[in-house]
Amino acid sequence: MRRSPFASLLWYLAPVLFALSIFGLWAVVTELGLVKKIFLPPPVDVFVNLWKGMIEGNLLQLTGATLLRMFYGWVLASAAGIFIGTLIGLSETARAWLTPTLELLRPLPASTLLPIGIALFGLNANMLLAVIAFGAIWPVLLATVDGFRFIEPRLKEVAAILGISRFSFAFKFGLPSAAPDILSGMRLSLTACLIITVIGEIVTAQDGLGTAIILAARSYRSVDLFAGVVLLGAVGFLNNALLSALRRALLPWQKT
């Protein structure tokens, strides 16, 4: 489809305009006093406060702590998920025996594991990391197993004819074939990591954005609360952008 220069400019600007119009609507609603400022502060206040919090306060530090925790949990979940998923994926027997149990564990909300984690390991940062990783491992693990299950049968014959070892097969056939699935799983996993990290911080009172948000909410500092929420939204947005870039870099053979 050919578009005129004006139409194509509009096409690129439209998403930005839409996002801005949400903030506009938000500004109008607060300006007209439709909602009390204590519940919904004006967007300008929120962004000014966000800026001040980062420059003067410790918001940047708290965000850093949350991001780091999320990132470590994600790396741990991804590495463990791909490794265990590969072991299970390579063996038809393991797949048949273990998949039902894994499917049973998958939908378990990770936040419910927090009390168990606390009971077993106590209230500390490592426990939280373990729970984050455990909660976020499932999308990666199951995507890896699935990726191995759907390897083109013809390619398995090619591997057999070439006498490729099981180890080589995992690296040269299995993982590349499963890579699109794995990356989709890692994307879901990153979102899960962010959620569990924030909830975990709240439950275990570790310093971070989650704690900052809940403290702001409890003390009716709605400007701080919204600043935290906006920040979390931005983190989620950047995560997605990061994953898209990773996908393009790792799967050059896939046309997007």
Added chain:
Amino acid sequence: MTTSNMPAISFDRVSLSIANRKIIDDVSFEVSKGEFVCVVGPSGCGKTTLLRMVIGLAQPNDGEVRRFGQPVTGPVRDVAVVFQDYGRALLPWRTAAGNVALALEAAGTPKAERADTIASLLEKVGLRGHGDKYPGQLSGGMQQRVQIARCLAQQPGILLMDEPFGALDAMTRQTLQDEIAEIVAGTGTTVMFVTHDIDEAIYLGDRVVQLDANPGRVAEISDVSLARPRDQISSREAPEFLRLRHVLFAHIERSAHP
């Protein structure tokens, strides 16, 4: 080795039934070393199954399939296979060169030697300058060339081809027929070439094994005494070509309207 004067491939009274349905019935024939044998027959005659038995991906219920005198027990690197569905037989995440490299990696070729071997193989199949393209960026004919190059990288004693040009357009098919004939002529490789195209079978083969369907059994084995190298125009107009064509088509007519 005592296998030097053995036939490269032998089918010895081979039968196969699946779920009480006879697929292959008492098939016997041999392919000598260095010979180019085409197996031709209608769909459902079990020609691909015969080929899979030579690979070791299918086992007969009765009789025996042997390679160089030894019963087939499973796939080996000495037996290369060009599949019809090149799109599935290539690794989409590896470039043309990477796909050829796979065979060298599997054979344990030292890394230093691989690049030269790959370059000369790609050159041989007419893919010079395309080594860094992914299969998805290549035409069907070019993808099939990549697969052929990967098979050649195995330096196989036996080259099996399963309707390799069936999915290609007529022009590409003819070009590849001539290329494969030329490539194989220089190596002394034994070829078993499965096709449903009688003209292709006569054009390429030293011998043509014609199969009947339901169940698959050998109908006729014909020697093709056409001079090599063959030519798409003159060979196909030669009296010997037309005679064989007549014989093979007449058999199909007879079996279709008994």
